[in-house]
Amino acid sequence: MTTTGWTPVEYGRITLLRAANGGGYPYGNSLLLRGSAGTLLVDPSLALVEQAPSADAVFVSHAHEDHLAGAGAFAGPLHVHTADLPAVQDLDVLVAGYGLPEAVTQTTAASLTAEFRLAARPDAVGVPDGHRFDLGDCSATVVHLPGHTGGHSGLLIEPDGFLYIADIDLTGFGPYYGDRVSSLEGFERSIELCGTVDARWFGTFHQKGVVEGVGEFRERLAAYREVIGRRDEALTSFLARPRTLADVVAHRFVYRPHVEAPHVETVEARTAEQHLERLVRLGAVTEREPGRFQAV
Template sequence: MGMASNFRETRFDDVTVLASSHGGAFPYGNTVVVTGSQARLVIDPSLDIDHDPVGADAVMISHAHEDHIAGLKHFTGDKYAHHADVDGVRSLQVLLDGYGLTSEERHAVDAQIGDQFALPDGFPEAIGVGDGHVFDLGDASATVIHLPGHTAGHCGVLIEPAGFLYVADIDLTSFGPMYGDVGSSVEDFLMSIESVRAIDARWYGTFHQKGVIDGSAEFRRRLDAYAAVIHRREERLLEFLARPRTIPDIVAHRLVYRPHVELPFVDAVERRTAQLHLERLEAHDQIISTDGGGFVRR
């Protein structure tokens, strides 16, 4: 693909994965290129991408997070994202709104994103698409699959006839699913995990560390381990609610990050994650709220 220095290219039929030479942990990731007989599609150009390596006709953004649009400024082709996330691609300020930050946290996150990603103010020309949108590339097609949960508009892409399913930030890391945004949903994340589990593909590509998984058996095994993290967090929360606890107590206790991790968005993610699990536990009659604004196990 030429002059690639920051990434390693691997071919999977019509799909080329530009694997991050940094291992793919945030803020890096793996970029997907689909080469059809008539057109070329790039998905999630990462921070490792410093030019358009293929002259892409279209760029699909799986969701409005800065690591997935980090390399987008190098592309002149049409830019796409799901209707529910496209405003965050159009405007960096809308993207930041999605994190539900306090003004102090926002200042720190904004500065961090500025330093790390050097993003423009947004891509106002980005086009919204829905579930089932097909990019016809000639002898290959790429179909958008709406997989909400991580964000409201998070999407995967199924490339045929290759049989390559890109699952973006259903990333199978041992860290587990992330659902710390205003638009995140645990229920939707669990449903999206079931959606991808039901798709028989030859390869499954993730944006972060794991890269490409070979075959549905291995993919489903890893998916089970990944989904189990959601249930482990909920069990840990339930144990912690043996005594009444407020949301700030739960944020300090931490469900997602380890205690030593200090990043400007950690508290916001912990707050939203706690809130979503509390809603689930309340709906399932496992906890009750207390007079002091706390929650306790039944």
């Protein structure tokens, strides 16, 4: 995989390193915080591999390959939330978190080292919610936003008023909670928490980049949250007749039918499973006979 390079965009003391493709996967938009006492690089993407800025330390929002691809260029300490630390320290743990079938797991592991140039970081440091990176005249505080992964975290950068929310990415695709280590309800709580933060800028890792103003942000966050409701509605109407989880996976509720990738079935199944579990719990869907679900 070739790298695309990046261009700097300034927001106060924060520089967004905008990937040349706009930040679509496998690339992303990294952040560089320059304080009077140090420099923190956030989510070093694949776009940084050939032209890396200098930084004293690195913070990675969660253990996914696109957020770690550029980390190899930095010798300084690498921080991640403690819940995602094992996956950064050991690539087998990272790949296992996807919950893919055995054959796909092997090709995924090979792609992480060949295309994303990932290397295990046994030296990585775990940080808890509320951990504060003191950069002198500014600071970045870890905000635990689990759901996408168990340790997924943002950063609140002050006094600039910049909330970085990583893969709560505000895209039309909607929230992604399709890994073994993901949680639909955790993601919903994290979206709610983001909606309570008052900041000037809200930064995402992928295509949407930075949104300015709390009003604009909350509108986009609400539209993003609604994708979860639409998945519930589509699933409920598909279950007008009794169906199995395999039927639901084949019908697709996350990816469009033309999307072909080795992880699609696993993600559809993990996503549907979480929606079904909740709809059954709420009494909107019933398990007619073992493994066959129908809307009530």
